[in-house]
Amino acid sequence: xxxxxxxxxxxxxxxxxxxxxxxxxxxxxxxxxxxxxxxxxxxxxxxxxxxxxxxxxxxxxxxxxxxxxxxxxxxxxxxxxxxxxxxxxxxxxxxxxxxxxxxxxxxxxxxxxxxxxxxxxxxxxxxxxxxxxxxxxxxxxxxxxxxxxxxxxxxxxxxxxxxxxxxxxxxxxxxxxxxxxxxxxxxxxxxxxxxxxxxxxxxxxxxxxxxxxxxxxxxxxxxxxxxxxxxxxxxxxxxxxxxxxxxxxxxxxxxxxxxxxxxxxxxxxxxxxxxxxxxxxxxxxxxxxxxxxxxxxxxxxxxxx
Numbered sequence: 102x103x104x105x106x107x108x109x110x111x112x113x114x115x116x117x118x119x120x121x122x123x124x125x126x127x128x129x130x131x132x133x134x135x136x137x138x139x140x141x142x143x144x145x146x147x148x149x150x151x152x153x154x155x156x157x158x159x160x161x162x163x164x165x166x167x168x169x170x171x172x173x174x175x176x177x178x179x180x181x182x183x184x185x186x187x188x189x190x191x192x193x194x195x196x197x198x199x200x201x202x203x204x205x206x207x208x209x210x211x212x213x214x215x216x217x218x219x220x221x222x223x224x225x226x227x228x229x230x231x232x233x234x235x236x237x238x239x240x241x242x243x244x245x246x247x248x249x250x251x252x253x254x255x256x257x258x259x260x261x262x263x264x265x266x267x268x269x270x271x272x273x274x275x276x277x278x279x280x281x282x283x284x285x286x287x288x289x290x291x292x293x294x295x296x297x298x299x300x301x302x303x304x305x306x307x308x309x310x311x312x313x314x315x316x317x318x319x320x321x322x323x324x325x326x327x328x329x330x331x332x333x334x335x336x337x338x339x340x341x342x343x344x345x346x347x348x349x350x351x352x353x354x355x356x357x358x359x360x361x362x363x364x365x366x367x368x369x370x371x372x373x374x375x376x377x378x379x380x381x382x383x384x385x386x387x388x389x390x391x392x393x394x395x396x397x398x399x400x401x402x403x404x405x406x
Contacts, residue, residue: 104328104366107250113378116249116404117162120385123401124163127392135392136165137195137221137384138187142180142206143173148199155197155381162385167193173203180206181214188216194395195221195388218395221387223275232278237394239387240406244276246379247308247329248283248406254327254368259284264301266290266317266356267310272331276308279406297321309356319361328369331376332356 127133137159141152152168159166169183180198187196196219202208212220217227223241231238251258263285267273273289280287290300291311301307301321309317310331322328332355341350355372363369370376386404393400 104363105368106363107254107327107329107368107370107375109246109250109370109375110378112250112253113246113382116379116382116386117158119401119404120382120389121162123389123404127389127398128163131396131398133392133396134163134165134192135195135388136167136190136193137197137388138167138169138190138193140169140171140180140183140187140196140198142171142175142199143203145201148201152199155384158381158385159388164385164388165192175203175206177206177210180211184211184214188214188219191395193219194392195219195384197222197384219391221384221391223387224271229270229275232275235282238406239391240279240383241271241275242380242383242387243272243310243331243376244279245383245387245406246376247276247331248279249383249403250329250370250376250379251306251327252283257283258306260286261305262286262288262303263306263308264288264290264304265308265310266297266301267308267312267331269310269312272308272310276310280306280308282406307357311356313356314354315356315358317357317362319358319363319365322362322365324365325367326365328357328362328366329376330355330357330359330362330370330372333372333377 156166187193196215212224217225220239223239228238263280265273265277268289268291277287277289290297298321302323306327308329314334314336334354335351337349338352339349353373390405
């Protein structure tokens with residue numbers, strides 16, 4: 102058996118198209134343009150790439166992008182004052198503070214200073230609680246993207262057995278809540294789980310979000326299961342040669358060993374090109390949802406939970 106490849110890049114393009122259509126209708130029918138504010142503190146290279154990409158795609162779907170770049174030694178009070186201003190700005194519907202923050206800043210304090218209705222990352226404690234109790238929340242982008250891909254592939258997830266490998270607040274826990282919400286039977290497996298292979302092998306759906314390169318191998322997978330690989334890990338690839346500075350070239354891999362899992366699974370997301378593109382698409386979808394809620398308008402169908 103060779104697994105069907107779930108093309109996150111193509112699906113994300115479809116989602117962005119749906120967002121763009123809805124944004125165009127908001128403008129023409131109501132004179133409203135959704136606005137996303139992204140705050141970047143310091144000059145972390147990976148964060149700079151993400152922020153540029155987010156800004157570009159925000160504009161491409163017709164939204165307004167507000168970028169706030171602050172020095173690495175920005176005072177916590179100044180950052181909180183900026184968030185207060187963005188909370189109060191009616192043109193801003195979504196606020197995202199790019200993580201990680203420099204060490205002198207309290208991430209939890211900063212995240213929880215964001216108005217929960219504008220918290221398009223879904224990390225505010227209020228949104229975590231709303232999601233856990235099955236109420237309307239802003240949902241973290243990566244788990245939302247995973248759920249959308251699973252719904253697209255399977256239709257109904259009701260009654261399916263799901264194992265989430267990893268228990269992070271950003272992916273593992275919210276992913277489990279979303280799968281519960283779609284009536285799956287859910288297990289969260291992690292580093293202390295006994296017989297983790299056996300636990301995972303019982304699952305119709307495996308979501309790997311543990312941050313360890315190629316940890317999940319084909320013998321962990323039930324034949325025909327759907328595998329969603331959230332991991333993005335950079336490993337040495339000596340077969341690709343060396344860089345100009347003599348360092349070994351690298352390649353991106355997921356938390357799953359792709360080739361062995363693909364031989365057993367019914368469907369699998371690749372890395373890169375799987376979950377990654379869906380994360381930014383869902384950030385745009387969340388900003389649109391926040392804008393609709395703020396204006397008392399119907400939420401975009403299929404783009405929210």
